[in-house]
Amino acid sequence: MKYILFIILLIQTIFANNDFVKEELPVFQQDPHILLRTQPQDNQFNNSLNYLNEKEVEVIPTSKNLYLSYIEFPKNIYKNQRFEIVLKALITTDEFDTIQTRFVDSKNMNVLNPEQPWMAVDKNSFENRFFFKAYEEDFILPTFQVLLYKNEQLVDLAYLKPKEIRFSKLAKGDNSFSNIIAKDLIINTYKTKQYNNKELLTILDIDATYSNLEDFYLKEFSKDQGISSIEDEYPKQHILYYVVAPIHKKELSFTYFNTTLNRFNTVSIPLKLEDELVSTQTDLNPNNSNFELYKKIALLVVLLLFLILFIWKRRYIYLIVVLILTIVSIIYLMPNKNLIVKKGSLVYILPTNKSTIFYEFKNNRKVEVLTQKNEYIKIMFTDSNLNKIIGWVKEDSFGKN
Structure with a gap:
């Protein structure tokens, strides 16, 4: 009986080991997608970047159908500089329909x-x-x-290690440096307007090639500056930049690093007020502008003229005209309406959706309403420094008086 039980146990053990061997596969016969972790196990193609560990990459077997090399690679770069690397892939097979690029172990x-x-x-x-x-x-x-990839299945892989590259920081401690590193930079146009009683607002229209205009900043000026709009079709870039400067400032000057000449170039523009004013200052108060003053005087003169005619001629038609002109004069000469702007309301330079925001109300504030354009209302108010400021707010910015 003992021998029979021993034989049965031995047979079960042998068959159990055979089953285990059937399920085990050599490591290089496993699904390469699982090893690479570039696709989930349900074989769904994944286009998202998957940063692998370089040590894992080195042990992954690849065929000899894909060869990578550098065409262009910089020897020197600067902090925040945009630089270009050009790669070449030599593929000696037609058995693929997709090429995917990934980036391993980068830092800063x-x-x-x-x-x-x-x-x-x-x-x-x-x-x-x-x-x-x-x-x-x-x-x-x-x-x-x-x-x-071929039909969403990985068929080959290769990797290329980076070359050595030198890194430098430019203009340490130089407040005139604008952070720009470019092959070329041009100021297309600029305008300077009165911002308030103590400050000027300057708008710069800048074009640059092979640059980093998104980092443009003027350290010598206040924090009231920024990019109003940017067009980035690299290597060409274009920005509209605004900066608020003290009213006594006569010149705006900054430097950028020219990569073609390998030197710093200085750009200077005069801060000279123009006759026409920006939207925040144009017709600051319609009731106080010269043109409005002339219209008021003309209206009163016409009213006085018809009043004299009525007294002289005693005709009712003149009386009707006098009454109409009197009503118009009362309405026209009324002071601007005062309303309460809600906390958190934003003030825009222009009455457009894409205009620059230059002020935010921290509390409810009484303001003077000047005029309206579409869904924007032009207002005038006094800031904490008692400067009169003009700007545009949206219609829904007003609360109850």
Whole structure:
């Protein structure tokens, strides 16, 4: 009986081991998508960036159908500078329909166009241009991974390690430096207007190539400055920039680093008031402008003339005209209406949705209503420094008196 039980137990053990062997596969025969972790196990294609660990990449077997190399690679870069790296992919197979790029183990830097598609140069060659910005000296460029897919299945992979690159900081402690590193920078036009009793508002229209205009900043001026709009079609960039300066300031000057000449260029413009005023100051108070004053005088003169005619001629038609002109004069000469603007309301330079916001009410504030344009109302109020400020607010900014 003991022998029979021993034989049965031995047979069960043998069959159990055979089943285990059938389920076990060599590591290189496993699904490569699971090893790479570039796709979920349900084989759904994933376009999102998946930053892998470089140590894992080194042990992944790849075929010899994909070769990567550098076409352009900078030797020196500066802090916050946009720089370009051009890659070439030589693909010796037609068994793919998608090329995907990923970036491994970068530090203190950004890839500005990670989804940039590869462009075919000829049947087997492809090129791609990636733009980067590095922020600190201890930055690390990414290792490039390029993956080939066929019908949403990974068929090949290669990676390319970065070359050494030198990093420098420009104009340390120089308040005139605008943070801009560009091949070229041009001030297309500029306008300076009176902002309030003590300050000027200057608008700059700037074009630049191979630059970082998004970092433009004038350290010598107040915090009341910023980018009103930006158009970024790299390598070309365009911004509208506003800055508030003291009224005694006669010149706006800044420097940028010209990468073509490898030197700092100085840009200077005079802060000279123009005859025409910006929207925040145009017809500051319609009741106080010269043109409005002339209209009021003309209205009163006409009223007086018809009153004299009525007294002289005693005709009722003149009396009717006098009454109409009197009513118009009363309405026209009435002072501006005062309303309460709600806390948190925003004041715009222009009566448009894309206009720059230059003031926010921290509390409810009584303001003088000047005029209206569409859904925006022009107001005048006094700030904490007793400066009179003009701007535009939306209709829904008003509360109860």
